[in-house]
Amino acid sequence: MxxxxxxxxxxxxxxxxxxGLPIFGVTSSDPLECLEPxxxxxxxxxxxxxxxxxWQIEKRCRPRKSFPWARSILCFGMPYGEYEDEDNREKIFARYALVKDYHIVMREKLKKVGAYIKKLVGENFRYHICVDSFPIVExxxxxxxxxxxxxxxxxxYNPQYGSWFFLGEVIVNIPLEEDEPLDRDGCKKCEECIKACPTGAIRQAYSLDARKCISCITQSPGYIPLELREKMGYWIYGCDICQxxxxHNGKRRSNDSLYSTDDTAYKLIELxxxxxEQFREKYSGTVLCWAGRSIIRRNAAVALGNTGKQECIPRVEHLLYDEDPLVRAHTAWAVGKLGGVIAAEILRKAYGSEKDSAVKKEIENALSMT
Structure with missing residues (x-):
């Protein structure tokens, strides 16, 4: 071999x-020692x-901790993000959420790569596929x-595709010639991404607070921190602002253009x-199904609160009695954020029948905003 x-x-x-994997490079299975600290x-x-x-940091940075037989790691990139009708694209979802689940697509392609190599080198070939599902630092x-x-x-950032590509790896037991990192400062003095981030998640150049990142927030379970909800804008899943x-990602867009179209509020109410059943039928095969209906509805409630459309309140009042406490809580916040006399009335009514202490606290906070 x-x-x-x-x-x-x-x-x-x-x-x-x-x-369909035009981005390719090889590295060794040696530890990422500089990354551990x-x-x-x-x-x-x-x-x-x-x-x-x-996740154990040492394990993440040392591939051979999990795969002692590994010699090389084949890294692949699969581009995404191009739309024929860009102006009508639903910008409440990140671009990657609107295509078939990349975990599935990428894994199928990498299986073909593994089978192809095995055919070339013989039965002693061993490999393992990773697509955002194993704790290595991809x-x-x-x-x-x-x-x-x-x-x-x-x-x-890839020179040809910018940042619009998914990553996947095939860890193999054969040594291949390694590629060199790209030695370039692509950003130079530009700080557009830092200035555009609504939550300040990009603390400074090359430093990210993941817990403030809208993309991370929209995927994380549980209650969204109060101080971040308004800054989420209309994002339901993921966020593309910094991209x-x-x-380097082509046509530049103003921050304002990343938000809603005229019927955003009504799309949010539908969500x-x-x-x-409707959720699975509409979003089957996408990463939205991975997140689940509860998380998506929670995010939609926050986004609705950020629309400023008080006329929507009567159409979501029943959600204050939803079976999902996460939806009840974030709907309460949305109603309080939209404000007005009607908001205060329906929140007080919901508070009287609410049994969940965490939801009651959310309603109390919502009432303080009206």
Whole structure:
């Protein structure tokens, strides 16, 4: 297998391109030693996301802790984000939420890559596929494999596709020639992403507070912190602001254009009232199904509160009695945020029958806003 060398790598590159994976690079399975103290510090400062809390940092940075047989890591990028009718795209969802679930699509493509390599090198070939589902630091590996450079928003930028691409890896038991990281400062003095972030999640260049990131907030379980709700705008799942304003991602957009169309409030009401059956029928095969109906309805309630449309209050009053306490609580916030005499009346009525202490606290807060 040693003699296959660069020939095998180019065969893999050509095959990957033929199945829709035009971004490809190779790195070793060596530890990401410089990253460990960075992640430790982030955890100590509580800048990591809730999804990272149970992951062992050493294991994340040392692939051979999980795969002792690993020799090389093949890193792939799958572009996304182009729409024929850009002006009518629903901008309450991040671009990646509007396509088929990338976990599924990418994994299927990488299975084909694995099978293709096995056909070339024989039965002793061993591999493992990772697509945002195993606690390795994918972005750092992709950077080391030369797929792109880091932007100040901490995303990886490819020279051809900008930041609009998904990552996936095939960990293999054969050594392949490693690629070099891209040595460039793509951002230079630009700080558009830092200025555009509504929550201040991009603390400074190359430093992100994941717990303030709208994309992370819209996916995280539980109650959304009060101080972040208004800053979420109309985002229901994910957020593209720091990418949309970036000059490397093509046409630049103003921050205002990232928000609602005239009928946003009515789309949000539809989402709030969607049944489980309707939800699965409409969003089956997308990452929205992974998040689940409860999280999406919670986010829709917050977004509705940010529309300023008081006339919507009667259409969501019944949600103050919804079976889901998460929906009741965030609907209460929305009603309080929209405000007015009617808001105060229906909130007091809901408070009288509410049994959940956390929801009651939310209603109390909502009443204080009316």
């Amino acid at each position: 040693k003699g296959l060398g660069n020939y095998l790598k180019e065969k893999i590159r050509d095959f990957a391109r033929s199945i 960075v992640l430790e510090k982030r955890r100590a400062l509580k800048l990591d996301s809730p999804f990272e809390k149970n 972005r750092a590996l992709a950077y080391r494999a030369g797929l792109g450079w880091y932007g100040k928003n901490c995303l990886l 949309e304003v970036c000059p 709030l009232n969607i049944t489980e």
